[in-house]
Amino acid sequence: MIEHLVTSGTFSLDGGTWEVDNNVWIVGDDREVVLIDPAHDADAVAAQVADRRVTAIVCTHAHDDHVNQAPELSQRFGAPVLLNPDEAPLWELTHPDRLPDEELRDGQVLSVAGTELRVLVTPGHSPGSTCLHAPELGVVFTGDTLFRGGPGATGRSWSSFDDIIASIRGTLLALPAETTVHTGHGESTTIGAEAPHLEEWIARGC
Template sequence: MTAWAEKVVTSGKFSLDGGSWDVDNNVWLVGDDNELIIIDAAHDAEIIAAAVGGRTVKAIVCTHAHDDHVNAAPALARLVDAPVLLHPDDRELWNMTHPDRAPDGELADGQELPVADVALRVLHTPGHAPGAVSLYSERLGAVFTGDTLFQGGPGATGRSFSDFPTIIDSIRERLLWLPPETVVHTGHGADTSIGAEAPHLEEWVARGH
């Protein structure tokens, strides 16, 4: 059976550096009728688990550890009986939300996560957060970028643990080499494509987006 990506939108708060903002998050389910991987566990474990249904969850993969992307991870892990995977460079951020519950495994650059008839390749794309990752599937023609790349530019870098030159390097070196038709499934908002975003790199750099 051919794998596909499903989007579940959940709503809640993003909090960091003493501020709090209302946000809608994209949670991605990648797989088929039998098994899947969940990308990000945002806000509401029960809504995400309901979308899973009776399918086997191979892993809950965190694109980064900002609280709006991981706040439902422990509860979701219990509901769907799956491990939570995080890049080790984001462990400090994770501990700010879940000091008493460690992730179950680590993500590494170049790692392949098989699910159904596809594989998701882990691309370490720091900048928005130190351990931010993107997940690329050549077969799906898609990359799941979390908060690294959006429609219209890079993710925010004005808060703790973030760095603008680093996110630009990540996008330039890890994402823009992908085929231009590659669909970019983001952590918030609408999809875009590598071909739509690539021509604007120097504009982002010039304005220090």
Template sequence: MAGARIERLVTSGTFSLDGGTWDVDNNVWIVGDDHEVIVIDAAHDADAIAGAVGGRRVRAIVCTHAHDDHIDAAPELAERVGAPVLLHPDDLPLWKQTHPDRAPDAELADGQILVVAGTELSVLHTPGHAPGAVCLYAPALTALFSGDTLFSGGPGATGRSYSHFPTIIESIRERLLTLPAATVVHTGHGDTTTIGAEAPGLPDWLARGH
């Protein structure tokens, strides 16, 4: 039995890119036990996230990608809880649009293993929604944290700068749909889904294009 559990916090704010701004609700995922956690995507509200963490040690603040709605609270949360911010280096150009004077503390790399509460999470580089987008796969929890790469109903958006539809489809096909069908997909926005529920939609996504 895995030592870690999954907690979800929903925070609200805005997403801005390419001159537009939209209201969004984000899922912040806290993975760990009563003693230590990692935070996946520190969105909008450092106070709320710190409150949800409580007195537990934060081993890392992991960014699935660097769109501003997923990283806007990361530096403040890092300072409050004394944890490093981790980001794939391909997303540094996006990060710098939001935090030009504060770099991430360490890089995420494909195949890297993060450990919290005795549970391993594997970093999967899944570009397309953003160049440095990653998902975290925790087989012991039957869980995938997909950021904005895969949602209930299809792939993440690719209509804005730094995104590319054929690339996200390849990422999903090669890196995510190869996971066990029962894997629960914990998304960056909205409801959870499973790999098995999303796999049949791939032909439709390919036909639809973008």
């Protein structure tokens, strides 16, 4: 079971602040779930979870619009916050007095309700940006690494265009073409729909 919730708030970095809508993804069943990037509105996320057990709160990266409610939800549900350690500089901007609980490492497998989520570390949008691939469900949760229409932004601190292209080319486009891509913002897509456009993205440097 995959559930989708959109929450709204702001993203701030490098002295700028922007209004954003974020995709919150919930994977599990009627007993237990994993929360992926539960942003902005802890009450809305908690209402969606209801009385189910939260086994983990997974942050695909540590930009504030993806982690601002992670500690609050961790306290509410008694669930650990998981984040790649290379995201530490960004995490500390939002939560200087509270560390994540566990590290996300490439190749790690998280299990919830009989479903395996495979950790794919895909640096570029940020140093430790991470995707979650659920082969049995035919989906990958890409955070801000890959969107419908192109890669995530790399024009801000702690980002790299070359790295994100390498991550998409070497990791995400290696997944089956029919894999559904559930993104951090905006509409979902598929690997097959995005793969033909890689060289176009490189040519225009976006």
